[in-house]
Amino acid sequence: MTPQVPEYLVTFEAAIRPLIAAIALALIWIGATRMEGPAQSRYATAGALSVVLVAWLTVAQYLGSANAYFATGDNAVPTVLFGLLLPLIIAAISLRLSGSVASLVSAIPLHWIVAAQVYRIGGGIFLILWADGRLPWQFALPAGIGDVLTGCFAVVVAAQLAQKAPGALRAAYGWCVFGIADLVVAVTMGGMTSPGRIHLLAFDAPNLLISSYPLVMVPTFAVPLALMLHGLVLWRLRRESASTGRLAAA
Numbered sequence: 001m002t003p004q005v006p007e008y009l010v011t012f013e014a015a016i017r018p019l020i021a022a023i024a025l026a027l028i029w030i031g032a033t034r035m036e037g038p039a040q041s042r043y044a045t046a047g048a049l050s051v052v053l054v055a056w057l058t059v060a061q062y063l064g065s066a067n068a069y070f071a072t073g074d075n076a077v078p079t080v081l082f083g084l085l086l087p088l089i090i091a092a093i094s095l096r097l098s099g100s101v102a103s104l105v106s107a108i109p110l111h112w113i114v115a116a117q118v119y120r121i122g123g124g125i126f127l128i129l130w131a132d133g134r135l136p137w138q139f140a141l142p143a144g145i146g147d148v149l150t151g152c153f154a155v156v157v158a159a160q161l162a163q164k165a166p167g168a169l170r171a172a173y174g175w176c177v178f179g180i181a182d183l184v185v186a187v188t189m190g191g192m193t194s195p196g197r198i199h200l201l202a203f204d205a206p207n208l209l210i211s212s213y214p215l216v217m218v219p220t221f222a223v224p225l226a227l228m229l230h231g232l233v234l235w236r237l238r239r240e241s242a243s244t245g246r247l248a249a250a
Contacts, residue, residue, distance in 0.1 A: 002070075003208040005215075006134065009125065013214035016122045020222060021057055023116050025050055027108055035107035045100040056087055060220045064213040066096055069220065070213050071195045078196045080211050083220030084187065091228050095235070110236050114172060115158035117179065117229055121224075123147020136202035141187040146182030150175070172237060178229050183223055183230075190219065 032046035033250030060083060063069065069080040094101050123144050158173045160168035192200045193207040209215045 003134070003212055005209070005212060006129075006132065009129065009209075010214055012122075012125055013217060016119065017057070017061075017214075017217060017221070020119050020225065021053065023119060024225060025030070025054055027112060027116055028053070028104070030112060031106075031108040034109075036104045039105065041100065042104070049101065049104070060217060064216040064220060067213065069216050072208075072209075074076065077081060078191060078198070080216065080219050083216075084224055088227055089222040091224075092231070095232075106239070108232075109171075110172070110233065110240075110250060111158040113229055113232055113236070114154050114175070117154040117226060118151050120147045120154065120179070120226060122215035122222075123149030123151070123185050129209065133205075136193045136205055136207050138201045139186070139193045139210070142182070142189060143186035146178075146185065150179040150182055153178070158212040160177055169204050169237060169240070170232060173191075176233050178235075180227065180230050183227060187223065193241045 028046050032042045035042050037043075063083065069083060071078065071080075095105065124147070126135060126140040126144035126147070129135040130137055130144065153175050157168070157171050159165075159172055164206045190199075190207060190210050191198045193202040194210055195206055195208070199206065210219065
């Protein structure tokens, strides 16, 4: 059974998708302008990352609109997990193996990486869909509330980091842990309320929208991107803490 997709969801997703992509592209080019090295090398790295980002978004949109991730039976393979995990694996490998990529993301001001996740406020759409009777509360409430809080606190933590306020780094760690936990809970509850092998909740009104286009763009693009940004923040915090420790020891 194919769910009825409300027009306001189509309009909302069509508006926020290019916004999220623009935020990610802006981070890439901010890093390119600040990283060390010849201009040709810096902009080549940024160009390559931009192409990869746009290609990822294009493929995710194509597969989502083709209903490649849509599941109707409890024996269905949760293919949406491939759309979520594969970009994360590729990003982790690239960061570890490519010195150019590592240099670029190291050059992005930390507060901008945090502030980028203001787009998570858009997760409030889950609450609207729940109030409209289109999503089960077991998924919509934790996912929607957690996303809105993460997006709001991203602005607060980013401001603290930009001002180098006391406790800003601890706040960034706490915000990251909360944001990642929110995504883990959302993905878990999405699986437990949707047709598939871990369908344990919401049998009377299963979560069909989350694997349908356009909402499937959340687990296959918005969520992996958010996890990448959280990972970059934790990676940067670890590097800066280690650098501070070495300076203190010296």
